[in-house]
Amino acid sequence: MEKFDVFSARDLRNRSGELLKDAEAGQVSLITKHGKPAILAIPFDNWLLSHGVHRAMALHLFASHQLTLAQSAKVANLSLEEFIELLGEAGVPAVDYSPEELDDELTVAL
Secondary structure (H helix, E strand, O other), X not given: OOOOEEEEOOHHHHHHHHHHHHHHOOOOEEEEEOXXXXXXXXXXXXXXXXXXXXXXXXXXXXXXOOOOHHXXXXXXXXXXXXXXXXXXXXXXXXXXXXXXXXXXXXXXXX
16 A cells, blocks of 8 residues: 545545545545645545444554554554554554564564
8 A cells, every 4th residue: 555645625626536546445545625634535445344434544544554553553542452453353464574674673683
């Protein structure tokens, strides 16, 4: 998942198809009015239906690397442990190190 797209209220006339395409791809989008955030568009998907708005938003923002684990837990109104359990239920890895990053982390830890 990529960073979320930002649409102005004026853009919606010309780019509404792009907004819908983002939602279908599971991407969160921000809609602004006069340069200020006005609407956060989150996909209407199984996460939303299963877990509610706050938790679905936290899952999407964590999965797209927009928020940290701790920040996402706060958005979801869960403890860190509870949010990690939610990630497991949703099939989202809590840690997604590349093999090189994992080697570096293990070297530092040892």
